[in-house]
Amino acid sequence: MARHTTFRFRLDPTVEQSVALARHVGAARFAYNQCLRLHLDAREHHRALIRRGADADTMDRARDAVPWSRFSLINALNRWKASEDAGRRFLVTGGGVTQVEVTGLAWRGEVLAEVLEEGAVDVSRGLAAWTASRSGKRTGPRVGHPRFKKKNHTAGSFRMRNRTRGNWSSIRVGTADCLRSVTLPKIGTLRVQEDTRRLRRMIANGRARILQATITRGVRRWWISITVEAAEVHPAIQHPARPAHDTTGWVGVDRGLHALVVAGTRDGTETLRVQAPKVLAVGLRQQRRLARAVSRKKRGSMGRRKATTRLARHHLRVRDTRQRFLHQVSNQLVKTHDRLVLEDLNITGIMSNRRLARAVGDAAWGELARQITYKQHWRNGQVVIADRWFPSSKTCSSCGHVKKVLSLRERTYTCGHCGLVRDRDLNAAANLAAWAEDHTRGEEVQDGDRQAAGPVINACRRDGTGPHTRVSETSPDDAGTPAQTAPAA
């Protein structure tokens, strides 16, 4: 079992249960903030000693006392939880003497202790990412220092690990009298809206093991995401292995701005063409209207809160529709093709070009690439990312002639050398397919496996492209627009 996957259900809590869920979200935020506070205080204490010029021994002790790791943060939180700082009570005894009783954090018994611990885990991860980013050990955009979380009535989440003992597990899906339910420790059995059958079956057959659950609050909604370790996908739906030194069968996937995806083989046969739903474009007018409504309302007023809620719901709807659609497209692609070639899109570079940002964001190409990669990995298929500088759009897929300029308006590729006339996106897809056949040799296609290890977006950043990449670094044609003339954001 090596595959991790997530099942997401919409929760249908009772009023009491939503109160309990909200309390856990608050506790998770509190634990996170408190851990960060303890960490910062310890760091400040160490710095103060340096300023005061304390002796080396004291300074060393203070430095070692700064909690950085998850365990030291959990320990610091647990110590604090039971301390006088977290809670105390004044008692007046019979003789009129006042005594202080240390109670510790008063409400700690009302929430699952694990939820608090996960807050410490998040702080340690945030600190680790920040230090790695600062020392250059982490690629990608700069990671800032963890910040305190604010209260938010329409967001937040908490997480718990699954504990097992024999056949028993702390997180369970479905009960005898309600199959559409999830049982969580301390919170009880919550109804879910979707069918849980697939997950229940996988667990019953030993094909899946629950690792953890994350409960997320949205706008008047609750979700649960259950992460499981699952068995390999059924061999029947896996792609058969290619014989060694077989370099054929590659299908290029071009990201069009008119069509979201155009897939084609080297000889120019189109295997798939998908139009993007203009979710964002259609919803954009509505979004502007809702955003204007928010800014018109007085800060801190009830009306503003309502308007904010409306806007948040709109965003949620757009995101859900887009995500559903992307899963459909990536499924379609990996079901019918065992070898796919994607462009190495410098997404940050494109996103810094304002004119294009919306179109690319709408098409959500990065997310699609991520899905294609992991799904192909599950099915034993292959994915390679074409070289960033490969001019897939400007090259003639028949004779290989490379055009110097190709404007975005030219929807058809017409070759001045051999007279080829082919749809622009299909031409690019065919070039990608040809590139893969020429650049991979049978067993050498480990690229797909490597890429599958993480999101493709990270893979794109391997040569140090960050958010500050100039637009001109992407070939203007790959970006699909005369980039030099467009103002960089």
Ligand SMILES: [Zn+2]
């Ligand atoms: Zn040509």
